[in-house]
Amino acid sequence: xxxxxxxxxxxxxxxxxxxxxxxxxxxxxxxxxxxxxxxxxxxxxxxxxxxxxxxxxxxxxxxxxxxxxxxxxxxxxxxxxxxxxxxxxxxxxxxxxxxxxxxxxxxxxxxxxxxxxxxxxxxxxxxxxxxxxxxxxxxxxxxxxxx
Numbered sequence: 598x599x600x601x602x603x604x605x606x607x608x609x610x611x612x613x614x615x616x617x618x619x620x621x622x623x624x625x626x627x628x629x630x631x632x633x634x635x636x637x638x639x640x641x642x643x644x645x646x647x648x649x650x651x652x653x654x655x656x657x658x659x660x661x662x663x664x665x666x667x668x669x670x671x672x673x674x675x676x677x678x679x680x681x682x683x684x685x686x687x688x689x690x691x692x693x694x695x696x697x698x699x700x701x702x703x704x705x706x707x708x709x710x711x712x713x714x715x716x717x718x719x720x721x722x723x724x725x726x727x728x729x730x731x732x733x734x735x736x737x738x739x740x741x742x743x744x
Contacts, residue, residue, distance in 0.1 A: 634658025
C-alpha cells in the first residue's frame with residue numbers, strides 16, 4: 598500500500614537521515630533518501646516526490662544549488678522544499694545582532710531559490726511532521742484549484 602505522500606529526505610548525516618526516515622515511515626509516508634545534492638537531484642527527477650526535506654550544507658552540491666536546479670526544471674519546479682539549517686531560528690532571544698542578520702540572510706537566500714520553509718537542526722519530530730503535512734496540504738489544494 599502506498600503511503601500518504603512521498604518524501605525525499607536529503608542530508609549527508611546518515612544517522613539523521615535514518616532517524617527522519619523512521620519518523621516519516623511511522624506516519625505512513627513513503628520515504629526516499631539521498632546523501633548529497635547530486636544524488637538528491639537525480640532522485641527528485643526520477644521519483645517525483647511530493648515534498649523534499651533538504652539540508653543546506655552538503656558535499657558535491659549545497660541545498661541552495663539543489664533548489665536552484667529543482668526550480669529551473671519544469672518537471673520538479675512545483676515540488677515544495679523545506680530546508681534544514683544548523684544555524685537556528687531567527688526568533689531566538691539569545692542571538693546577537695550579527696548572528697541574527699546572518700540567519701535572516703540565509704532564509705532570504707533560501708526563499709529566493711525556491712524553498713517554502715526552514716527547520717532548524719536539531720529539530721523536534723512533531724514540528725517537522727506538522728510542517729510537512731501543512732505544505733503537502735497547501736500544494737494539493739493549489740493543484741486542485743488549477744483543475
